[in-house]
Amino acid sequence: MQLKEIPITGIPYDQIKIEKVPATPEYCERPADLIPSTNRAVVVNPNRTCMPLGAMWAVLGIRKAVPFVQGAQGCTTYVRYTFCRIFREPATIATASFHEDAAVFGGRRNLVEGIRNLVVRYWPELIGVVTTCSSEIIGDDMVSFIKMARANLRKEIGPEKADQIPIVLVNTPSFAGSHVDGYDRASRAFVETLATAKGEPNGKVNIIPGLLYPGDIREIKHLLRHMGIEATVLFDISDTLDAPLKPPTSVPYYPPGGTTVEEIKDMANSLATFALQPHAGQAGARYLERKYGVRAVVGQPPVGVQGTDAFLKALRDITGKPVPDSLLQERGRLIDSLADTFHHTMMKKVAIMGDPDIVLGVTRFVLEMGMEPVALAGGTASKTFVHDVEAILAEAGYEGEPPLIINGGDLFEFEEYLKKQPRLDLIIGNSRAVDISRELQVPLVRVGFPIYDRFGYQKRAIVGYRGGEVLLAEIVNSILGHQYPDDRTQQL
Amino acid sequence: MKIPIDVIPERAGHLGVVEIPACDQRTLPGVVSQRACVLYGARWMLAPVRNVIHLIHGPVGCAYYSETVRKKRYRVFSTALDEKDIVFGAGQKLETAIRESLSLRPGSSAVLVYTTCAAGLIGEDVPAICKRVSAALGLPVVPVNCPGFCGVSQGDGHDAAAAALLEHFIGRGPAGPPLENSVNILGEFDVQGDLKEIEQLLQRLGLNLICAVSGRATVENMARAHRARLNIVHCGRTGRWLARKMEERFGIPWRKVSFFGLAEAAAALQAIAAFFNRPREAAWVEKEAEAARQRALPYLRRLAGRRVALFFGASRMGSMARAFGELGMEVVLCGSQFGCREDYAESRRCLGQGTLMIDDAHQRELEEFLHRYRPDLLVGGTREKFMAHKIGIPFLVFPQETSPYAGFNGFVNLAREVAALVGAPVWRLMIPANLVEPPARREGPAGGDSAAVKTVGDGKGGNEDGTNL
Incomplete structure (x- = not known):
């Protein structure tokens, strides 16, 4: 891959325009009216599955x-x-x-x-x-x-x-x-x-993580452990889909871990249910609230500083337990990292794709890094997505060019829009954006479902403060690796 | 002879150590089947066809999954049927989608419309719609009849795909005399550069490749395919039917060969040379084979006497069994998801009696097999890989992920990679010998010591207590 031009001293980032030539030689101009997915019957490279x-x-x-x-x-x-x-x-x-x-x-x-x-x-x-x-x-x-x-x-x-x-x-x-x-x-x-009500509360909270990876669920458990809160994680894939190799096993093979039936029965007696991804898990939380009066806490996933803050605050409010120093230390480290790397991330143009909740969580985080979202593509059509994005942009006081918000469209629309952009520094999304990233010669930071072309992403976390550091590091390193030639990297 | 692993009674006929297992039957409901659906089979065969719009007429999931075939991603168009379409029909939507995809990708030379379960169940007359649109647009719009439930396995999808290729693409060009020294390869998918290896060998015989179905198939080269002198069938399950039909229709003779393994590849090249009456030009074949054997020798030493289990899609069982034989390994299992009698008969011929053969094995049977036999290597697809690893057995993905295995160079690659996998340090490190008391090692003689492994719920009245050993 070709390295981009070095930014010239004295010219601010937003004035540097790099000509983008599509990598595919047979690239042709598409009819403009057919690009938005709402205008056509055909779906090209869907951003969701069934x-x-x-x-x-x-x-x-x-x-x-x-x-x-x-x-x-x-x-x-x-x-x-x-x-x-x-x-x-x-x-x-x-x-x-x-x-x-x-x-x-x-x-x-x-x-x-x-x-x-x-x-x-x-x-x-x-x-x-x-x-x-x-x-x-x-x-x-x-x-x-x-x-x-x-x-x-x-x-x-x-x-x-x-x-x-x-x-x-x-x-x-x-x-x-x-x-x-x-x-x-x-x-x-x-x-x-x-779920069956027993009449007496069990003092636990329910967590419905949504389509988060084993590493994320382990990080959520880490936060809960430090808060001193007992919890039932519904659909706990942290062990079942990331099991150690320790033969011999019995036949048939079952992985260790997973939520037990007893735990699910007891979910009706908990203090509250946290749906960490409103689009994936809200229905269960709302049902428990309606039927058993278990409070439903539905918010954006705990990604980034404000996302994790909101999660911990809700935990504190419900259980009455304070946020311990150990977690504030972790928060401080993330804040320190944000401060130290801000000059690399600020004003960078970023496009984000994936499941709606992941897009929302990550958008909030990249705004904390001073990045500018260009396009946000949620694969699943949602009633709240557009509104939520606008709320996040308003919260961050974002004043740049408003991003394109694709609510349930396909990747073709996303790709065609990005091709028209004068500048794009980064794509954050899942493995299905690899082709787009290659075509546009823009680095891809992998997040969300599915990631199948690289190893280890399902084992690490992007949620919580520690997860935030991991994701931040990956974003910063992607930008550095792509934008600076080797001799400059020594001086950073 | 007794079948060495426990099975549900209905499955007994599908396993055999002497005879050929029952095959080509429906899968038992409720098992963790390793088979796939008819659409999967059709995509497996048609995905590499270039210069064509692939349009999946079905819900979005079918299109989503169809994008990836043999680990490569392809651009796929879809009608993404929703509730409205299911209730009111989606004929109009399909027609619009065909037109739109052509304007999004002008210059395509045909449209392939794949049907799915949903499209089949709502009863759309897809062939009629395709015919109408085709007449209006003046280019082939080809229906591929592959609803997922429309057959016993993906094998039926291969047939549906082959039928579509034969009816609408192969030999559509102007008639003419056979092109001298030209061949087609049927049932070759160019996995990791296999086709290049094969083509190089054929070029040394002075032969030209017109088209490979479907590793190198375009609308243009398939249209010329009827002018080949010979059809070379590589994968029997996907190629044999097509070869027979092309023989009927265009009078092209065919040979079933295999390029996996030294002996097979040499025999294949000699048979082809004999067909073209140029045995002298094949003199180098023996020499090449011997040279490759020399190069593979260091690896063969490490593999001698090791035991390998094969579980494939279908028809490469026999030829791969021979290739592993040449590596000096003992084949202890030969099974497939959807092999036909010919495939099993061929494998039985080359393995002899005593080797277990399983048709349509599901995960539970494979698991039990691995525990009882503890082979040194299992060869199969991605879905079997991680189960084998959990049991502590090295695994080779085939169709392969790394380098070509076809031809003489391919055999050296195979030997090198198998030797590396079998000798991988991780299997030695698996047991933390220095940290805890090592558990009693099970040595794995064929025939199984069922006491060593605790089986849960075999047959009807089992014990549901699945504690570890």
Whole structure:
């Protein structure tokens, strides 16, 4: 890759214009009216996938749980493939294996026999039944099918064993919403099916992290530990999808960790539920609030200084426990890093893409670094996204050129818009922006779901103060690596 | 002979140590199947076709996942069906999407429209729409009939894709006499430069490649494909059907060969040379093979007697089994997701009796196999990789991720990489010998000591207590 010109002494950054020539030789001008995704029927490089993935992600965060996908084999295989590539872990997901007969006669046989086969082969502690577009279009009556499956199971393995295995149904028609909504629906389905009020509060808080990586969940637990707060993390993938290699194991393999069924039952008795990603988890939090009066705290993810501050403040207000010195030390280190690197990040033009909550959290953080957002692309259409972005910009007192806000559009629109920009210094997003970054010759900082082309991103955190330092370092280093030739890096 | 691992009764016929396993059947519901859907199969085959718009007529997820094939990303267009389309139909949307994608990417020479489960279930007449749009636009708009449930495995998707290629692309150019010394390769996907290796070998025989389906397939070169003298079938599952049809239609003879392994590659080149009546020009083949064997020798020493398990998509079982034989390794398992009788018969011929063969193995069976046999290497796809690692077994991804394995140079690459994987220090470091009392090592004789590994819930009345050893 070619290095860019050295910024010339005496000329401020915003006056340096670098001619961008698209790297692809066959690049051609696109018809302008077809660029916004709202103007066309065709979707090019979608920035989201379908609902079942989110629900499967959720189920894999439960201890010894297996998702059962009521659909064709691809619905499972593609998701397993995606999880394998992101987490580098085995993903045990059972399929109902729809073939032509299921399309004609419905999926009852597949579910009843499938649950039985799954149980005798895996003895899971919970089964999460995830529907797909096929089963929803056929109109499978899942609730009664599950009853039949349960009756069949009682016959085959005896009622005691059969009744020990909860079966949770998550309706995820793939033709609506996105993977983020699938996770959201799962959060509601699980608390709706399992949570039961005992009458006495348990003094814990519930955390629904949303589609955050194992490293992020470990960081959230670290914050809670230092606050001295006991918590139930719903869909805790921190161990299940980042398990140590310690053979020998038993057959079948189950990863350690995960939220237990007992913990989910007890979620109805907690002090509050924190949905760290409003688009993925809010439904569960709201349900607990409505049904059991467990307060729902729905805010942006704890990314950056203000994001983490807000999370800790809410924790303090609800539990009455003070924020300890150890966390204030961590905060101080992040603030110090921000101060030390500000001159590298200020006035840099940045484009951010990904799931809406990640985009919101990261946008707030980059504004703290003095960067200027050029385009913000949330893959999942949302009622609140545009408003939230505007609120964040107003909060930061941002006075630059207003960024393009894409609410649910595809990556083609994002890419075409960026190509027209006179300057862009950085893209923050997931692995699906790699091609755009290469085409525009702008570095990419990887954040969010999915990251499959680099190793280790699922193990580290971007949330919390320590996560903020990691992300800040990566942003600064990307800028330095790209904008300065080698001899200047020595003097920084 | 007894099947050495526990299976559900319905699965018993799919495993065998003597006979050929039952195959080409529907997957049992409820298992963690390693198979994929028909759309996956169609994309596997068609994704590399260049200069063409790939339009997925289905929900957004199908398009999202279809972008990545064999770890490469391709640009994919999609109708992204939503609730409204499911209820009221999406014919108009499809038509608009085809037109729009052409104006976003002018200069494309055809449009491939893939159907999905959702499109199949709402009952859109996609072929009719394609025909109409094609007539209006004056370029081929080709329906690929591949709803995910429309077959037993991705193999049916390969067939659907091959049918689409045959009907709409292959031999569409002007008729003419066969081009001298020209061949096609069917069922070669150019993984990590395999095709280049093969092409170099063919060039040394004085042969030209017209097109490789679909590793190097464009609308233009497929249109000329009917003028080849010979079709070389590399992957049987994806190429054989096409070869037969091309023989019927254009009278092109075909040979099923394999370029994996020294003996196979040499035999392949000699067969091709014999077909073109130039045995003398193939004199270098033996020499090259011997030279490659010499280069691989240091690695072969490290691999002698090691045991390898193979679990592939389908038809490379037999030829890869032979290649691993040449590495001096013992093949203890040969299985596939969707192999057909021909594939299994070929593998059985080269492995002989006594080697376990599994058709459509699901994760649980593979897991148990790995525990009982403890092979030194499992070869398969990404979905099996991480399970093998958790059990402590080295893994080789095939189709490969690093360098070409085809041809003579490819064999040296294979030997080098397998030797490195099997000898990786991590498997020695896995047990923290200095820190804790080491657990009793299980030596893994074939046939399995079932006492060593605790199996949970085999058959109907199992024990659900899955504690570690």
